[in-house]
Amino acid sequence: xxxxxxxxxxxxxxxxxxxxxxxxxxxxRAGQAEDGGAGSVDAELAVLHLFxxxxxxxxxxxxxxxxLWRAGIAPQITPVPWWRRRxxxxxxxxxxxxxxxxxxxxDSPAVDTSAGAAEHAAAPLIAAAAPSPRSALxxxxxxxxxxxxxxxxxxxxxxxGVLRSQLLAIxxxxxxx
Amino acid sequence: MPDERLVVAQAxxxxxxxxxxxxxxYASTLFxxxxxxxxxxxxxxxxCLRETFVSAHKHLAAFVWQDSGIYPWLKTxxxxxxxxxxxxxxxxxxxxxxxxxxLGTAGSxxxxxxxxxxxxxxxxxVRIEGVLEELNPRYAQVLRLRLLEDRSREECATxxxxxxxxxxVLLFRACKSFRAACEKQGLMVGAEL
Numbered sequence: 001x002x003x004x005x006x007x008x009x010x011x012x013x014x015x016x017x018x019x020x021x022x023x024x025x026x027x028x029r030a031g032q033a034e035d036g037g038a039g040s041v042d043a044e045l046a047v048l049h050l051f052x053x054x055x056x057x058x059x060x061x062x063x064x065x066x067x068l069w070r071a072g073i074a075p076q077i078t079p080v081p082w083w084r085r086r087x088x089x090x091x092x093x094x095x096x097x098x099x100x101x102x103x104x105x106x107d108s109p110a111v112d113t114s115a116g117a118a119e120h121a122a123a124p125l126i127a128a129a130a131p132s133p134r135s136a137l138x139x140x141x142x143x144x145x146x147x148x149x150x151x152x153x154x155x156x157x158x159x160x161g162v163l164r165s166q167l168l169a170i171x172x173x174x175x176x177x
Numbered sequence: 178m179p180d181e182r183l184v185v186a187q188a189x190x191x192x193x194x195x196x197x198x199x200x201x202x203y204a205s206t207l208f209x210x211x212x213x214x215x216x217x218x219x220x221x222x223x224x225c226l227r228e229t230f231v232s233a234h235k236h237l238a239a240f241v242w243q244d245s246g247i248y249p250w251l252k253t254x255x256x257x258x259x260x261x262x263x264x265x266x267x268x269x270x271x272x273x274x275x276x277x278x279x280l281g282t283a284g285s286x287x288x289x290x291x292x293x294x295x296x297x298x299x300x301x302x303v304r305i306e307g308v309l310e311e312l313n314p315r316y317a318q319v320l321r322l323r324l325l326e327d328r329s330r331e332e333c334a335t336x337x338x339x340x341x342x343x344x345x346v347l348l349f350r351a352c353k354s355f356r357a358a359c360e361k362q363g364l365m366v367g368a369e370l
Contacts, residue, residue: 018218027330031349034342044352045217051324053214054302060208064223069200072227077193077234 019058024048104136107143178202181246189237196237200230203248206291207255210298215259221266225258232258245289252288308358316351323348 028041028048082088178184178198187195204226212222232254240250288294305325309317315337322333323344334344 019213020217027345028349028352030342031345031347034346035349037349041349043356044349047352047356048324049214049217050301051305051320054298054305055325055327057209057298058213058219058222060205060226065201065204068204068223068227069197072223073200073230073234074193074197076231077196 020045020049020052101136104140178246182242185237185240185242185247188234189240196234199233199247199251203251203291204230206248206294207251210288210291210294211252211255212259215256216262221259221262225255225262228258229255248290249287304362304364308355308362308364311358312351312354315347316354319344319347319351320355 025041025045028044032038032041032044181202184195184198188199207229208222208226212225213219216222216225229251233251240247243249288297309320312320319333319337322328322336323330328336330341330344334341337344337347339347
């Protein structure tokens with residue numbers, strides 16, 4: 001809009017981005033009041049708008065066009081890389097936890113039919129209808145405890161056998177230990 | 178736009194640069210000749226322009242090529258976005274900017290490209306002049322001086338030999354009279370959508 005159109009005092013709080021300077025509405029209202037009328041002047045503003053469009057179109061500034069593309073359109077039409085998708089950060093931890101639970105529950109003593117099942121069954125039955133992280137850990141501890149005790153017992157037996165054979169060898173040579 | 182069909186096909190296949198070409202070719206025309214006349218507000222027109230192209234990108238695969246190119250399709254999208262905004266914002270804006278809905282009656286047919294939009298604006302001026310011929314000469318003169326020739330209030334008051342306050346009354350009455358004359362000729366100005 002040319003400076004001549006801004007001759008009326010602008011009212012910043014009212015339609016600051018209207019293509020019609022607020023001064024036009026002020027002039028219409030003043031004319032309406034002088035004419036003894038009152039009420040809306042929207043219909044007359046539409047006439048002004050039509051004339052202003054017929055005189056010269058409101059251009060889209062090149063900077064505004066660039067800005068609209070860069071800030072308004074391009075970000076919305078550019079696909080987001082999978083690692084930057086917001087939902088991923090919620091889904092991955094949940095999926096990992098769920099997978100861990102599945103692994104733990106699948107190997108639970110209640111369904112284990114292997115040789116160590118009896119030993120596992122001796123562990124406290126912690127499995128509940130709704131497994132909690134605590135119960136899952138306790139269940140896994142019970143499983144591992146049985147295996148660990150078996151391995152420890154085996155090691156002790158092997159060590160004892162080795163020691164006995166060494167003592168026998170020393171005794172047969174007549175030496176003192 | 179040269180090779181428009183090819184560019185549109187590339188954009189529909191996901192080529193962002195091709196889509197940007199379409200934007201660069203038609204955004205300013207849609208803004209100046211469709212959205213601002215409908216909305217009367219720069220911010221609203223910017224918002225609608227953005228929504229138009231985001232929507233166009235989303236639905237471009239469904240666009241069926243026609244000889245008139247992609248502009249009429251974009252224009253329809255833009256008008257729909259503007260109508261949605263006007264409906265949401267109420268009567269005041271409908272009255273302020275609705276004349277674009279009826280611009281088709283000013284020319285011979287709906288413009289199919291930016292050049293035809295400009296031709297239609299020329300036809301609109303001819304139509305306006307035709308309506309002005311039917312008005313009270315003083316009303317026609319104040320509208321010509323103030324709105325088409327962009328003269329200041331003081332200049333207009335001097336030419337018309339009236340006070341500035343009286344000029345405001347003349348302008349107000351002239352707008353009312355012009356609107357009534359337009360309606361007689363089937364050119365609706367400020368009609369509700």
